[in-house]
Amino acid sequence: MQIIYDRETACSLAERNGLNQIFSPDVIQEMELRSYGDGEALCLVGDVLDGLFVLVEGKLKIHTLLPNGKSMLVRFAKPTSIIGDVELLRQYPVNNQVESVGPSLLLVAGRKLLVKELQENVSFLRFMVGELSHKLYTLGQTSALNLLYPVENRFASYLLSLFADEGEGRRVEEIRTSSLTETAELLGTSYRHLNRIVRQFIDAGIIERKQGRLSVLNQDKLAELANGNLYD
Numbered sequence: 001m002q003i004i005y006d007r008e009t010a011c012s013l014a015e016r017n018g019l020n021q022i023f024s025p026d027v028i029q030e031m032e033l034r035s036y037g038d039g040e041a042l043c044l045v046g047d048v049l050d051g052l053f054v055l056v057e058g059k060l061k062i063h064t065l066l067p068n069g070k071s072m073l074v075r076f077a078k079p080t081s082i083i084g085d086v087e088l089l090r091q092y093p094v095n096n097q098v099e100s101v102g103p104s105l106l107l108v109a110g111r112k113l114l115v116k117e118l119q120e121n122v123s124f125l126r127f128m129v130g131e132l133s134h135k136l137y138t139l140g141q142t143s144a145l146n147l148l149y150p151v152e153n154r155f156a157s158y159l160l161s162l163f164a165d166e167g168e169g170r171r172v173e174e175i176r177t178s179s180l181t182e183t184a185e186l187l188g189t190s191y192r193h194l195n196r197i198v199r200q201f202i203d204a205g206i207i208e209r210k211q212g213r214l215s216v217l218n219q220d221k222l223a224e225l226a227n228g229n230l231y232d
Contacts (some may be wrong), residue, residue, distance in 0.1 A: 001040065004033040013056040015125075017080045022127045027117055031107040036100035047094045051110040053083035058104025059162075063186055064096045068183060073186040074142055075231045076101070076161045085131050088114060091185060101162070116198060134228060138232065145229045151189045152197050156225035159207075161232055173208070 007223060010033040013094040014020055020028055036042060036058075043049060045065050074096055077083070083098055088111065117124050144153060184194040191210070198214070206218045206225075213227045 001078060002035045004035055007035065010107060013105065015136065016110075017054070017056045018026055019054065019056075019080065019107070022123050024117060024121055024124075027113050030113055031109050034106050034108055036104050036106070038100060038102050040100050042098040042100065042106070043094045043095055047093065048091055048209070049084040049087055049111075051108050052088060052114055054107045054109070055079050055083070056107055057107050059101040060104060061099045061101050062096050063099075063215055070185055070188075071160065072146060072188055074216045075138055076100050078232070082104075083228070085128055089118075102109055115138060141229065142231060145231075146188055149227075151187060152200065152215055153225055153229070154187045154189075155194065155197050155201075155204070156222045157229045157231060158183070160219075160222050160226050161230045163216065163219075 007029075010031055011028060013033070014023075014028050014031065023031075031054075034053075042053060042060065055077055056079050058079075060081065060083070062074045062077060064070045064074050065071050068106065077098075083106075087094060091111070114124075118128070143158060170175075180194055180198070181191045184191045187194065198207070198209070202209060204218075204221070206221045207214050207216055
């Protein structure tokens with residue numbers, strides 16, 4: 001993690017993402033701009049956050065650790081998702097691990113400022129309620145996806161969620177032969193089973209493998225397999 005001491009850039013990112021209509025000017029001026037690299041963790045299970053994280057550029061992967069030591073994918077987050085809203089008021093320890101997918105930029109507001117903001121800023125209060133409602137809704141969707149759908153559907157949803165809003169010609173930078181074990185764990189299956197699904201997708205012309213990486217060839221077929229379910 002790197003702190004970027006550039007107030008002009010921080011304020012510009014806040015305005016570009018509409019945060020100046022949610023937070024008061026005092027909070028915007030105090031927000032800290034942080035950058036994270038690919039695969040770098042913003043927070044780990046058990047951490048106590050120092051404030052609220054607002055994603056303004058990039059993408060985050062959120063997964064939870066199960067009692068048996070394995071992890072399971074919860075969702076991907078894109079701008080302007082926030083991290084730390086559930087934990088903010090009561091300072092609950094973090095339940096999920098959050099990692100950057102590629103480079104990302106986040107604005108961070110300290111907890112003391114935000115407690116006051118919740119009391120005085122109706123726009124911020126509405127934003128927080130909306131975010132919490134969205135997370136509650138998508139948690140039910142994700143739980144059903146992980147429990148009830150076959151692996152090929154979950155993998156299609158994973159790929160679509162990973163690619164969302166990134167334009168054409170996208171590569172699955174995370175899905176390499178060496179990282180399929182981690183991906184399989186996130187999707188609640190074995191490496192061997194996921195590898196069979198990958199070969200099925202390649203044979204069906206949905207994806208291709210080049211130099212150890214996977215690329216999507218048929219997004220429509222992926223969407224059909226995902227059946228409208230995304231990890232977001």
